[in-house]
Amino acid sequence: MTRSPTPPLWLLFSAGGTLAAFLFPIHLLLFGFVFPLGWAEPPSYEQLLALVRHPPIRLYLFGFISLPLFHWAHRFRYTLYDGLKLKHLNMLVAVLCYGTAVVLSVVAARTLLDVG
Amino acid sequence: MADTIALEVTRYRPEEESEPTFQTYEVPLRQDWVVLDALNHVKDHVDGTLSYRWSCRMGVCGSCGMMVNGEPKLTCAEFLTDHAPGPIRVEPLRFFPVVRDLVVDIGDFMSKLKSVKPWLVRKQERAIADGEFRQTPQQLDTYKQFSMCINCMLCYSACPVFGLEPSFVGPAAIALARRYSQDSRDQGSRERLDVLSEKGGMWECTFVGECSEACPKNVDPAGAIQQYKLEGTVHWFKTLLPLGDR
Amino acid sequence: MSTPVRYTLHHPRWYRRPVSVFWWLKKRAYIVFVLRELTSVFVALVSVLTLLQVRAILESPEAHAALMARLASPPVTGLLLVALAALVFHSVSWFNLAPRAMPVRLRGRRVPDVLVSGGNFAAWLFLSAAMAFLFLGTMTTR
8 A cells, every 4th residue: 555645744734734823813913913013112123133043933933934834735735626626637736735835945944044 | 384385306217307307396384294204295195206215214214314405414304394484495415326316326335334344343353251342431432422323424415525526435434434443342443544544535534524514413523534634644653663563 | 036136336327416616605614614724825825924024134124124114005914914814714713623633531531622622722812922922022122
């Protein structure tokens, strides 16, 4: 019996979904509304820079950005299969979805390693 | 309240037509009548050519499942007065091939059910002298909910994935697989997990959840499937380790 | 029976109704399901937004300020409002479904689903408050 890759993909989907469920709403509220719209005093640039450079925070940020992308990839793939009945384009849809998540995760990793 | 209510019933006579049609019957609107009573009235007094399945008329045999106003229901449990003033549309269970009128083919479901081995699998049989299997209430509790399934297939009619993917083994089969795998007397959980990890198995499910909504026995097949996904994932990672745990 | 009857799985006279690609528009529950699944698009959006923010911070104060200004423009704010609604829908549906995927058993009895969901919602509130406090309380130049 061939080993299906679905279990680890489902694990990424679950982890990303859980992370997004707990942390994304407040993050968007703060960084999409409160600070840009001036509802409260934002952290200073120096504080943000120091925060983003801090190694444990960099690791956290990588997970924060990457895992929900894999959540989207897995979920959107099945939405295309069932919602648009695109199952016959299986390989193409899978590559587009997981590929996008991989590419963006690589960009995130390079950014957080101060390279790109 | 009116005296009668209209039933719009699917008719399909494969020798005569290539597509189903509807036939309307006026039936007495009695307080204590369910849709099945109305169908039996039609069959007995109005139109004997109408074909449909039913048996216990009390919600335990799972024979009388049909679409009532677009929702999969046990017709022995749907009161006419809940749908008054009508009309009530009665159609065969969705996503199944229609044999005639309200009768659908259930052979596909039967073979899928068989594929998950819905019986106690023993690797080592116990001798009679060893006595019976004993089970605590807690052990019973881990699978009892899934054992309430009456194979009525309402969950299959509620599941869009089953409608779109014919190879999907479906909610009831997975719930029953879980019923046996969770049973302390069973030793076949690996075999069932292997079957459910293949194409058409548990991974087709996207947790729409409508199966559990449609279930007249509160089996919660959706929950069973998600629990299986977790178990399948844990097992997948365990087999990566050289523990000989195959 | 003189000759055994062969059972045919795909009998040509059985009627098979085709499933329309618009199947999900036919029932309210299905529409809600598809909307629930589409929240993942907004989850990805926030991931990308976070990535852009981190890149802007690492680039220069001006780049970061420019991004903040772009986020304040009405069309972007409108989009983010939709995104926020989608994220909340994701969180609520996720925590409500959690106890069915992972039933919690204490001393052999199953913990009621409402308590498991409630625990998740409480944790959500706590983590959100903690993050808010971190960024609004300790990090501002007061």
